[in-house]
Amino acid sequence: MRVLLVTDAWRPQVNGVVRTIEHLVEHAPACGATVALLTPDGFFSVPMPTYPEIRLSLARAAAAEAKIRKAAPDHVHIATEGPLGLAARRACVRNGWGFTTSYHTRFPEYLRRRAPVPERWTYAWLRWFHNAGDGVMVATASLAEELAARGFKRIMTSTRGVDSERFRPRPGIDVFGLPRPVFLNVGRIAPEKNIEAFLKLDLPGSKVVVGDGPSRAALTAAYPSVRFTGTMVGEDLANAYASADVFVFPSRTDTFGIVLLEALASGLPVAAYPVTGPIDVLAGSGAGALDDDLQAAAIAALSLSKETARAAGLRFGWEAAARMFVENVRVAVERRKSEPTNFKRTGSPSPPR
Incomplete structure (x- = not known):
């Protein structure tokens, strides 16, 4: 199975979303899928206000659609709700293509700290964004319960992992040379x-x-x-x-x-x-x-x-996380086939290959 993952968050950003995507790409083949990426690298972008290290791609739905068609995936997964994710969502809805999304970041709370925007407004927009898809993946059970109470639908748990070979105890290491603890x-x-x-x-x-x-x-x-x-x-x-x-x-x-x-x-x-x-x-x-x-x-x-x-x-491995992601995609694809009346979009269930 070929999955096209659409993300506004990508290198040179250093954050959990980028690391998660990198490891999904690496470990998905062992789980029966390949993950290709659609990132801001393929579009003109501008620095995000207050976060210049984050680039916002100026992507239109038509341009996103052309790149999705060229990639010819079996499924589209939209990892972020930024401009590129929004353009991909519009392309999928317009063509009746099935897709899933991820809920990585609490934008309502983050936005409220920077501007007088009520959280309920942002959550309403996020429900509109995610509920159009065939499933929204979240990292934890407690977040799944919270979002369900806020009206999000078709929630799936998709955990994270860690490279336990790199991140390990290293007796004798002290790079700081500071007073303990x-x-x-x-x-x-x-x-x-x-x-x-x-x-x-x-x-x-x-x-x-x-x-x-x-x-x-x-x-x-x-x-x-x-x-x-x-x-x-x-x-x-x-x-x-x-x-x-x-x-x-x-x-x-x-x-x-x-x-x-x-x-x-x-x-x-x-x-x-x-x-x-x-x-x-x-x-x-x-x-x-x-x-x-x-x-x-x-x-x-x-x-x-x-x-x-x-x-x-050690309970959290990236291969297990990738397996959960791939299984969620399979469930979403089958759900759309078996519950077509639950989705307002029309057209073929997946992008043309």
Whole structure:
């Protein structure tokens, strides 16, 4: 089966969505499918306001349709709700092509932090976007329940994974050379990540933030005692995880958090709020401390076992995640065939090959 995955999020961005897509492409062949990509690389793009590292493609539905026809896939999966995802959705709806989508990001909450836009308006738009498809894939059971309560239909769970060979305990590694214990955060430095909740904590030892983003300059100036490293990837990132003692995840809005898995696989206990993502990954594992008091969680995580954290991370593999994705696509294709009256689109069930 050939799947064309449409995404507005792509290199040189460094985030969980991009890493997820990279690993799906790598592991899907072992699950009986190939995944080709339709990315902003094929279109003229402009920098996103406040996020210049993110390029917004100026894609029309006709141009997206031409590229979908040329790719001749058996199925289209739209991973993001950006301009390219919207153009692909329009092309699929106009031609009656079956497609699935992913819900990666809490745009209503993120947008509300930047503009006075009520969340209910954005959620209404997202329902319109996703409910037109044959299935919407989400990373966790708790998010699936939340979206179902908000009126999203045909929800499927599609988990994430971690490269446990790269992200592993590395005894003796210490790339920071800071007083112990070292509390680490990895991710985009932006308002919606709530990083300042971590930076404000009164903790022993040292704090390190790995990543970049629009809030980095202001937070670096406001918290001079915190080590801000900038973006790290590959072995450098793996060594950074292995050099810390606790991973602190202050986000209240992430839908999953691949960095949680990378930290666990590296042997780092996690401190987080009891919200979607951390609850799904950590509950019952003994590898994390969840508390509405993030400082209490961070201190509690210091006493947790690194071996237990590593074992929790090993539960998540990319091949299993790819298999779940491919199976969801197959279910969506069969659902559309067996329930044609549930879909308002007309035309052939898949793009012409």
